[in-house]
Amino acid sequence: MLISRESISWVIGGPQGSGVDSASHIFLKSIAMSGMNVFGRREYHSNIKGEHSYFSVRFSKDILRSHVDKVDILTTFDSESIVRHSPFLVDGGVLIYDPDILTKKIEEIHTLDMSSEYRLRRILLEKKKNYDFQGLLEELRQRNVTLVELPYFQLIKEFSEQIKDNSLSKLARITNVMSLAASLAVLRFDTALMKHAIQETFINKPKISEINVEAALYTYEYIERNFKNIPERYSNFLKREKVTAKHVILAQGNQTSPLGKIVAGCRFQTYYPITPATDDSEYLESNQILKQKDNINGSVVVIQTEDEIAAITMAIGAALTGVRSCTTTSGPGFSLMAEALGWAGINEVPLLVSLYQRAGPSTGLPTRQEQGDLLFAIHAGHGEFPKIVYASGDIEESFYDTIRAFNYAEIFQTPVIHLLDKYLANSIITCSPFDYKTKKILRGKFTDKTKVQNNDKSEIYKRFKLGDEPVSPRAPLGMEDKIYWNTGDEHDEFGHITEDPITRMRMMEKRLSKLDYIQKVIPLEEQISIDFENDIKSDMKKLLVIMSWGSTKGAILDSLEDLVSEIHDVQFLFIQLKLLNPFPGKLLQEIINNKIDQIRKKSKSFLEKDVIYVTVEMNFLSQLDILIKQNTVIKSKFKILKYNGRPMSHTEIHDSLINILNNNSKDRVILTNGV
Amino acid sequence: MEYKIADYKTDVHNDWCAGCGDFGILNSIQMALFELEILPHKAAIFSGIGCSGKTPHFINTFGIHTLHGRVLPFAQGAKLSNPKLKIIAVGGDGDGLGIGSGHFVNAGRRNIDLTYIIFNNGVYGLTKGQASPTLKLGMKTKSLPQPNVNESINPIALACISGFTFIARGYSYDVRHLKEVIKKGIMHKGLSFIDVLQPCPTYNDINTKEWYQGFTTEENNPKIRIPKMYKMEDEGFNGNVNDQNEASVKIMNAIEKSKEWENRIPVGVFYENNLVPTFEERLQSRIENYDEYPPAVQKIMDNEGYPNINVDGLVDNLKIKSSP
Ligand SMILES: Cc1ncc(C[n+]2csc(CCOP(=O)(O)OP(=O)(O)O)c2C)c(N)n1
Ligand SMILES: [Mg+2]
Numbered sequence: 001m002l003i004s005r006e007s008i009s010w011v012i013g014g015p016q017g018s019g020v021d022s023a024s025h026i027f028l029k030s031i032a033m034s035g036m037n038v039f040g041r042r043e044y045h046s047n048i049k050g051e052h053s054y055f056s057v058r059f060s061k062d063i064l065r066s067h068v069d070k071v072d073i074l075t076t077f078d079s080e081s082i083v084r085h086s087p088f089l090v091d092g093g094v095l096i097y098d099p100d101i102l103t104k105k106i107e108e109i110h111t112l113d114m115s116s117e118y119r120l121r122r123i124l125l126e127k128k129k130n131y132d133f134q135g136l137l138e139e140l141r142q143r144n145v146t147l148v149e150l151p152y153f154q155l156i157k158e159f160s161e162q163i164k165d166n167s168l169s170k171l172a173r174i175t176n177v178m179s180l181a182a183s184l185a186v187l188r189f190d191t192a193l194m195k196h197a198i199q200e201t202f203i204n205k206p207k208i209s210e211i212n213v214e215a216a217l218y219t220y221e222y223i224e225r226n227f228k229n230i231p232e233r234y235s236n237f238l239k240r241e242k243v244t245a246k247h248v249i250l251a252q253g254n255q256t257s258p259l260g261k262i263v264a265g266c267r268f269q270t271y272y273p274i275t276p277a278t279d280d281s282e283y284l285e286s287n288q289i290l291k292q293k294d295n296i297n298g299s300v301v302v303i304q305t306e307d308e309i310a311a312i313t314m315a316i317g318a319a320l321t322g323v324r325s326c327t328t329t330s331g332p333g334f335s336l337m338a339e340a341l342g343w344a345g346i347n348e349v350p351l352l353v354s355l356y357q358r359a360g361p362s363t364g365l366p367t368r369q370e371q372g373d374l375l376f377a378i379h380a381g382h383g384e385f386p387k388i389v390y391a392s393g394d395i396e397e398s399f400y401d402t403i404r405a406f407n408y409a410e411i412f413q414t415p416v417i418h419l420l421d422k423y424l425a426n427s428i429i430t431c432s433p434f435d436y437k438t439k440k441i442l443r444g445k446f447t448d449k450t451k452v453q454n455n456d457k458s459e460i461y462k463r464f465k466l467g468d469e470p471v472s473p474r475a476p477l478g479m480e481d482k483i484y485w486n487t488g489d490e491h492d493e494f495g496h497i498t499e500d501p502i503t504r505m506r507m508m509e510k511r512l513s514k515l516d517y518i519q520k521v522i523p524l525e526e527q528i529s530i531d532f533e534n535d536i537k538s539d540m541k542k543l544l545v546i547m548s549w550g551s552t553k554g555a556i557l558d559s560l561e562d563l564v565s566e567i568h569d570v571q572f573l574f575i576q577l578k579l580l581n582p583f584p585g586k587l588l589q590e591i592i593n594n595k596i597d598q599i600r601k602k603s604k605s606f607l608e609k610d611v612i613y614v615t616v617e618m619n620f621l622s623q624l625d626i627l628i629k630q631n632t633v634i635k636s637k638f639k640i641l642k643y644n645g646r647p648m649s650h651t652e653i654h655d656s657l658i659n660i661l662n663n664n665s666k667d668r669v670i671l672t673n674g675v
Numbered sequence: 676m677e678y679k680i681a682d683y684k685t686d687v688h689n690d691w692c693a694g695c696g697d698f699g700i701l702n703s704i705q706m707a708l709f710e711l712e713i714l715p716h717k718a719a720i721f722s723g724i725g726c727s728g729k730t731p732h733f734i735n736t737f738g739i740h741t742l743h744g745r746v747l748p749f750a751q752g753a754k755l756s757n758p759k760l761k762i763i764a765v766g767g768d769g770d771g772l773g774i775g776s777g778h779f780v781n782a783g784r785r786n787i788d789l790t791y792i793i794f795n796n797g798v799y800g801l802t803k804g805q806a807s808p809t810l811k812l813g814m815k816t817k818s819l820p821q822p823n824v825n826e827s828i829n830p831i832a833l834a835c836i837s838g839f840t841f842i843a844r845g846y847s848y849d850v851r852h853l854k855e856v857i858k859k860g861i862m863h864k865g866l867s868f869i870d871v872l873q874p875c876p877t878y879n880d881i882n883t884k885e886w887y888q889g890f891t892t893e894e895n896n897p898k899i900r901i902p903k904m905y906k907m908e909d910e911g912f913n914g915n916v917n918d919q920n921e922a923s924v925k926i927m928n929a930i931e932k933s934k935e936w937e938n939r940i941p942v943g944v945f946y947e948n949n950l951v952p953t954f955e956e957r958l959q960s961r962i963e964n965y966d967e968y969p970p971a972v973q974k975i976m977d978n979e980g981y982p983n984i985n986v987d988g989l990v991d992n993l994k995i996k997s998s999p
Contacts, residue, residue, distance in 0.1 A: 033997040193997070200996065245997035249990060259989055263982045265975025268756045289962065291985045298973050298984065299962040301755055306781035310748035313741065317721070317752025320739065321971035325756070343742055403982075433990050441976040476971060477737045477753055478760050480716045485732055487740035488724070496687050496732050497740070 007060035008237055010073045010183060011088075013081030015111070017049035019176030022201065023075075024055035027180050030189060030197040031059045032250055032430050035243035039064040039554070040428040041647070043675070046275070046366040051111050052080050054675070061241045065394060065429070065554030069651040069673045073186055073234065075179045077152060079133065080109045084116045084675050086136060087123055091143040092231055096182045099149045102133050116675065148227050150182050150219070159218050163211070174215040181216035185223035188235045194220070249433050253395045253424035254279035256434075257354060260402030261326060262290060262300065263436045266352070268318040268325040270303045270311040272333055275367050276425040277356040280328045308333035312340040312353070319349050320486070322446075322476030324406050326352040331360045331373055338380045341415055345385025347486040347495075348464070348474070348511065350409035350416075350444070354402075357421040359645045368645030369423045371550050371618040375626065377417045378581040386514040388412065389581035391419035393529070393553030396431045398424060401578070403439050404526060410444040411521065412514050413471050419580070421618075423551045423647040447473035451481045462493040466506055470513040515582040527584040528591060532560045532574035538602040541610065543571045544661065545592055547636065548616040549580060549624050552648050556616055559654035570661060571599055577624065585631025592634065614638040614660060618648060622668075639668050646674020680709045687732045694884075696847035696873030697726060700794055701733055703850050704763065707857040708736065713761050721750040723766030723775065725801045727794035727873075730765050744774030747782045747791065754789050757971035758955050761861065762789040769799045772808040772828050782866060783837025785954040790860040790867040793830060794847075796875035797882050804878030811936075818878040831933035831945050834868040835926045841867035842914070842929060842946040846904060847874070848884060852942065859944065865953050872940070891938040907932065907943040916948035 010027065014020045021042070028040050036059040045051035056067050073094045074085050079101040086095060106112070106120070121131055127142070129135030137147060152175050159174075160166045177198065184194050195213050202209035258280045261269070271281040281302050290298035301318075305311040308329055315327040329337065334355050344351045355377060359370035377389045388408050392398035398420060409416040452459045463484035465472040475482035485495030490507060492498045519527070531553060532546075548556055553576055560572055573595050575588065592611070599606050613636035615625040622639040629635065640656050642648050652671045659665040683705040691697050708718055718736040722728040724743035731738025737760075741749040750764040771779055771793045782791070797810040804818025808828045815822040834842045841863035845853035853871065860867035874884045890900040907914075914929050916922045929945035959965045977983045 029995070032995045035997070196997075245995070248995055249993035250995055251993055255993065259986060262986055262989070263984055265973070265982065265984070267970035267973050267975070268752070270752070287989060291988065292974070293977060293983050293985055294974070296968065296974075297964055298968070298975075299965065299970070301958060301962070301965075301970050303752075303755065305748065306777055309745060310778055310781070313745040313748040314752030314755075317739075317749040317754075318756035318970065319752075321753050321757040321760070323756045323970040323973070324975065325752070325970075339742060340745065430995070433994065434986075436982060436986060436990075439982060440980045441982055442980070443976075476757070477719050477739075478717060478757055478971075483716055483735060483737055485738040485740065487732070488742055489740070495738070496685075497729065 006241065007058050007062070007064060007068070008072045008234065009056060009058045009068050009070060010075065011054055011056045011071045011085050012075040012179060012183070013052060013054035013085055014076065014078050015050050015080070016044060016047055016053045018077065019173065020053050020055055023176035023180040024057065026177070026197050026201050027183060028057055028250065028428060029200065030184060030194050031057065032248065033193050033197055033245065034190065034238055035245045036060065036238070036241070037063050037430045038250070038428070039066060041067050041423070042426040043646070044367050052084060054081065054085065061243050064558065066558045066650040067647070069649045073183055075183045077175050077179050079104045079106070080112055082133070082136065083109065083112060083120055086140060087119050088675070089140065089143070089145050092145065092233070094146045094148060094186050094230065094234060095140060096148045096150050096179060096186070098152050100151070100153065104133065106132060146227070146230060148182065148186065148223065150178065150223075152178060155219065155222060159215055162218070163214060174212060177212045177216050178219040181219040182223050185220040186227075186230050186234055187238055188230075189238060191217060191220055247433065248430045250428055251395050251431055252428045253398055253420065253426065255283050256395050256399040257402045257418070257420060258283040259434070260399040261406070262287070263439065264324060264403040264406040265441055266300065266324045266326050266406060267298065268301050268315065268323045270305050270315045270327045271329065272305050272308045272311050274330045274333050276358055276422040277328045277330045277333070277354065279425065280354060280356070308336040309340065312337040316340060316344050316349050316351055319351050320477050324350075324352070324410070326354060328354040328356070330356045330358050332363060334373065334377070334380065338382075341387070342381035342383055342385060343488045344415045345381060345387060345511070346488060346490070348413040350413050352405050352409050353415060353417045355417050355419050356425050357419065359643070365645040367422065369421060369618060369647040370643060370645060371421060371552075371623070372643070374419070374549065374580060374619070374623040377419060384508070385511055386412070386414050386518065387581060388414060388416040388518060388579070389419060390416060391550040391578055391580055392424065393531070393550060393576050393578070395424055395427060395429050399434050400439070403441070407442040408518070408522065411442055411471070412518055413444060413474060414514060419550060421551050445471055445473040447475045447479075447482055463495045464491060464493045464507065464510070466493060466510060470510050470517050518582055519584055522579060524587055527579040528587055529576045529578055530573070530591065531557055531576045532572060533595070534564050534572050536571060536598050536602055539569065540571045540599055540603045540606060541569045542661070543573060543595065543599060543611045544614065544657070545611060546572070546574045546614045546616060546657075547577065547624065547628065548574075549577045550617070552616045552618060552653075555648045555650045555653045558650040559657055562654055563657060567661065571595070580627065583627050583631045585628070588628070589632045589634065612637065612660060614640060614657070616640040616648070616653065618642050637667055638665060640671065641668060642671035644672055644674060649673055678709065678712070678714070680705060682715060683709050683735050685733055685735050689733055691726055691729070692877045694876040695726070696796060696875065697730070697794055699847035699850050699853065700792065700871050700873060701730055703845070703853040703857050704730070704765070704792070705734060706850070706854045707861060710854070711858055711861060713861070717759070718761040718763065719753060721746050721753070721762065721764045723770035725767035725770050725799070727765060727767040727800070728770065744770050745778065746770065747775065747778040750789055751782060751785065751787050754787050755954070755958070756969060758788070758966065758969050763861070764789060764791045766793060767800065767807070768793055768795045768797065768809045768830070769807040772830060772833070776808070779833065780837045783834065783839050786838060786840055786866045786951055787954045788865055790857070790869065792857065792869045792871060794873045795830065795870050796873045796879055798875050798878045800875055800878060814881055816878055817880045829933055830868075830870045832930045835930050835933070835946060838951075839868040840865035840948045840951050841944070843868070843944045844870045844872065844942045846872045846887060846942050848888070849942070852906065856943065863947065864949055865951060872942075887940065903938060904940045904942060907941045907945070912941070912943070914944050914946040916946070916950060919950050922948055922950070
């Protein structure tokens with residue numbers, strides 16, 4: 001592995017419910033306050049208490065969009081986290097751990113999974129160490145890992161004596177802040193900033209805030225005093241990188257999309273609880289009262305329904321009244337919504353479905369990453385109707401895409417499925433504050449208020465008026481003189497049931513001609529985003545075309561930024577497909593052909609066969625590749641795939657691309673990393 | 676403008692079977708809307724799937740013919756985003772109590788101000804007469820190959836325990852009475868349920884018009900014939916809750932009453948409670964201006980088409996504040 005940028009990767013692990021989240025949050029905040037860019041990611045089990053969860057944070061002076069597999073600093077307060085993550089510590093890294101674990105047996109960790117156990121057994125066997133914590137630590141020592149012992153219990157005791165509060169059980173809850181302070185001490189982080197980050201976190205609980213600050217400072221000092229030989233790379237990292245605080249936000253995917261909804265004017269949302277989609281609705285409900293520019297209070301009504309069928313049908317009912325309406329779900333819930341999606345399709349109802357993918361089928365891996373629902377999203381619902389499927393590549397994009405998605409729904413009067421996923425929902429990045437004030441809201445065609453004069457039948461409102469354009473003006477329920485009907489059956493122009501073959505054909509043509517119309521109207525750069533291309537130079541040997549959709553973007557982009565500085569005779573072109581249905585095949589083909597033409601101008605000997613096509617996606621069947629094959633003549637040789645429930649890392653993509661360029665790769669590259 | 680009853684009718688060809696009970700219900704809804712002077716464009720009729728599901732097409736108000744079993748969530752979504760609309764939901768017994776029973780129960784928990792009418796014919800009409808959830812155990816209509824093996828649902832009792840706040844029954848051939856019941860249901864503040872006994876002349880040869888309109892004889896004097904169907908209010912039954920403390924007794928009374936069948940079939944109002952806050956009122960307690968500024972009327976963009984919203988505060992919450 002050769003990742004050139006200077007970044008540090010920090011992992012904190014512990015049983016669920018033990019405070020991993022709050023510790024990682026403070027850590028992230030502190031680091032971001034110092035002016036660093038961060039990328040954080042949460043991994044957890046479908047469980048409330050006891051199973052292993054962890055949070056990884058990567059930070060750097062440069063922009064980061066993904067995680068790496070290696071860990072520089074591993075912070076733990078239980079034994080399982082050490083077994084799971086210490087094999088990934090870099091040589092010369094740092095482990096913070098509770099020396100109490102030495103009395104424990106690895107076999108007694110009931111929640112340990114097979115992969116982690118085998119991994120450790122193999123390593124210890126290779127290095128001829130015993131399969132126990134003693135052996136584990138010896139192996140780490142051999143790799144120059146600095147072992148930072150943090151005797152939590154003893155420190156808490158001493159600390160309680162110092163602050164004259166001996167309710168140890170209450171104080172036990174500060175272990176997480178201690179582990180965090182220890183991590184920051186390893187980085188010789190500014191204590192004033194650390195204090196500030198803790199206070200910000202507990203802003204409404206001054207007592208708790210105070211005790212946490214004290215405990216943090218106490219731990220910090222303990223580490224500083226007892227561990228003077230922290231590797232330079234860490235103790236001096238922040239000083240060396242010399243960053244200054246920036247004007248940034250810390251954004252999490254399950255906040256950015258709902259925030260986009262508020263801006264877009266979504267005022268009605270339904271949901272049935274499901275990971276990782278629920279947070280979206282909770283965010284909306286928590287911020288239900290809105291400040292309008294005209295000083296009137298707006299509001300979003302958020303309804304928890306009895307199931308996902310009710311969720312989507314209620315959202316459709318709301319949409320009929322003219323409100324921008326949305327339902328939010330994940331795979332199992334989306335499966336239940338299929339019939340209603342078709343109803344919205346035949347009745348031309350603008351509706352947004354935020355589909356936060358997770359690993360399927362069935363309940364699959366309920367809290368893990370996968371992009372397995374692409375083809376399903378495109379095909380969900382029986383019969384034929386136009387449907388827009390739109391995917392976001394990263395957290396920042398998801399904000400702006402949500403506004404677009406609502407515009408599409410109304411302009412084209414049809415359901416839009418906004419594809420997001422667990423990786424986006426539960427990751428966190430630093431990015432610029434959202435520039436929302438300049439974004440346009442486009443509501444498509446509404447009928448005007450003209451009234452029917454003198455009972456003139458020809459003026460009677462026709463909801464599904466046939467004309468030159470596929471979209472006819474809509475009216476909200478309740479509008480005077482604009483009465484109309486809807487039905488799931490085929491309808492005439494008024495919306496009444498018909499089985500007339502000619503009307504049927506006309507209505508099919510009206511609706512399905514939207515597919516071409518959509519591709520004509522949506523700006524090309526919103527359909528396909530060229531996320532990376534390097535300057536065209538002469539004597540290029542190869543063109544590497546990478547095509548992806550959704551959240552693999554970050555790791556690809558991070559990898560490409562490294563690759564251009566490592567490899568000099570290759571042109572890179574990274575294409576992110578955002579509009580997945582209707583699929584912009586022609587546009588994709590054009591983008592690539594243009595690129596080839598440009599290269600040819602400079603490198604005469606460059607041939608079609610010098611183009612290497614790679615698709616990257618988190619599923620087994622290479623669903624994007626299937627779409628590309630259906631819609632273009634492009635035949636990607638390489639598919640980088642992953643379906644173990646853990647997101648693709650910068651490391652993995654980087655290495656896979658190198659292997660491909662070195663003629664050292666299988667056609668199907670199956671990635672396997674991740675704890 | 677003066678409205679006539681004809682203004683509530685469409686000229687869509689009605690393809691129900693001759694003698695279908697649905698006609699009576701359709702007329703009753705049209706008359707109720709007319710008599711309550713609810714302007715056509717202020718009402719929306721939602722329906723499920725089945726013969727009954729076609730109802731909205733014959734009524735000149737907004738008419739939303741939805742999916743099998745899903746009429747209630749569609750209707751509730753519309754009502755919550757525009758509470759000014761008068762909403763009536765209609766559908767079959769299979770629609771509401773079979774495939775849609777989960778929504779029935781959960782709608783009760785919300786108590787949204789709308790009226791739900793079930794066309795109760797004991798069969799799945801449109802799919803040619805299979806047993807519906809209200810058909811009694813052991814009954815074999817002419818459309819069934821074998822007698823019904825399922826116990827039946829008591830819709831009135833189910834509504835009672837689900838939290839509906841107006842619960843009544845009508846009979847599709849007594850349009851005058853049914854119309855009044857529907858009017859009461861519409862006027863009621865909260866979720867109303869009206870179970871309408873609807874003979875299906877084509878598939879249900881048990882609960883026929885003749886059967887409903889038949890007589891039973893008095894116990895002591897077989898010469899005295901009493902109509903099976905009777906109006907509860909005529910016999911002094913009063914399901915009105917005047918004080919929340921009596922709600923549970925009134926619910927029990929209504930359930931008890933709803934068990935009468937075969938020889939005595941009560942119609943009229945089983946239960947009415949105006950004291951339960953509607954969902955809209957509950958929303959109102961969180962969203963102060965919900966009533967006058969519900970989702971459907973909110974202005975989401977300014978005159979130039981930019982978002983009419985200020986989320987600086989929310990963005991600020993995400994900001995990294997590096998100095999205390
Ligand atoms: C999801 C789904 N399953 C099955 C059907 C087929 N179907 C159409 S109508 C109907 C039953 C209608 O019975 P009921 O709701 O009692 O209405 P009625 O026709 O008696 O008025 C069924 C099962 C359907 N339309 N949708
Ligand atoms: Mg029926």
